[in-house]
Amino acid sequence: GQQLNQSPQSMFIQEGEDVSMNCTSSSIFNTWLWYKQDPGEGPVLLIALYKAGELTSNGRLTAQFGITRKDSFLNISASIPSDVGIYFCAGPEETSGSRLTFGEGTQLTVNP
Amino acid sequence: DTAVSQTPKYLVTQMGNDKSIKCEQNLGHDTMYWYKQDSKKFLKIMFSYNNKELIINETVPNRFSPKSPDKAHLNLHINSLELGDSAVYFCASSHLYGGAFFGQGTRLTVV
Numbered sequence: 040g041q042q043l044n045q046s047p048q049s050m051f052i053q054e055g056e057d058v059s060m061n062c063t064s065s066s067i068f069n070t071w072l073w074y075k076q077d078p079g080e081g082p083v084l085l086i087a088l089y090k091a092g093e094l095t096s097n098g099r100l101t102a103q104f105g106i107t108r109k110d111s112f113l114n115i116s117a118s119i120p121s122d123v124g125i126y127f128c129a130g131p132e133e134t135s136g137s138r139l140t141f142g143e144g145t146q147l148t149v150n151p
Numbered sequence: 152d153t154a155v156s157q158t159p160k161y162l163v164t165q166m167g168n169d170k171s172i173k174c175e176q177n178l179g180h181d182t183m184y185w186y187k188q189d190s191k192k193f194l195k196i197m198f199s200y201n202n203k204e205l206i207i208n209e210t211v212p213n214r215f216s217p218k219s220p221d222k223a224h225l226n227l228h229i230n231s232l233e234l235g236d237s238a239v240y241f242c243a244s245s246h247l248y249g250g251a252f253f254g255q256g257t258r259l260t261v262v
Contacts, residue, residue, distance in 0.1 A: 081253030141194040
């Protein structure tokens with residue numbers, strides 16, 4: 040199946056800093072999704088991107104769908120302690136649109 | 152009014168036992184899934200059902216059997232549990248090609 044490479048694997052930042060993480064693939068995705076997972080909870084959908092070049096915001100979060108359709112990034116501005124968690128990129132596979140492939144996740148730690 | 156709810160949240164059981172995890176969604180979605188999250192937090196799909204019909208069946212042991220009595224429910228039954236089955240299992244739902252909404256997860260520990 041298709042693979043998503045997500046980086047960095049982990050980040051340790053100070054409250055107030057901006058954060059950037061990205062996801063790349065060797066094959067084309069038609070949709071990019073960004074999820075956040077809090078400890079002990081299920082992943083929650085943050086942002087969905089459907090068009091190459093699309094830039095979408097959700098509060099302090101901004102995500103972009105790369106022009107080549109092989110990458111996406113997620114930015115978090117002015118981080119706060121509750122931003123702590125694991126962030127996953129995901130996309131539906133070409134051969135089976137209902138099967139989501141997930142990146143390996145970026146573990147974010149925010150120090151107050 | 153939980154959108155995707157699964158029970159139980161925690162399950163501790165002995166090797167060799169049979170157990171079930173239940174899942175229900177009230178979002179009106181036509182597709183439901185089971186995902187497994189391992190100790191490294193990697194999420195991998197196990198099964199997908201669309202309108203009660205199995206459409207994805209990844210390479211999982213046949214000790215795992217999903218059952219979908221209707222569009223809003225997808226249960227997972229596991230026979231002869233093994234130590235390696237310990238993981239967090241997530242139920243999710245979506246419209247066929249939409250972003251998935253996840254339940255809170257069931258942390259299964261096999262001892």
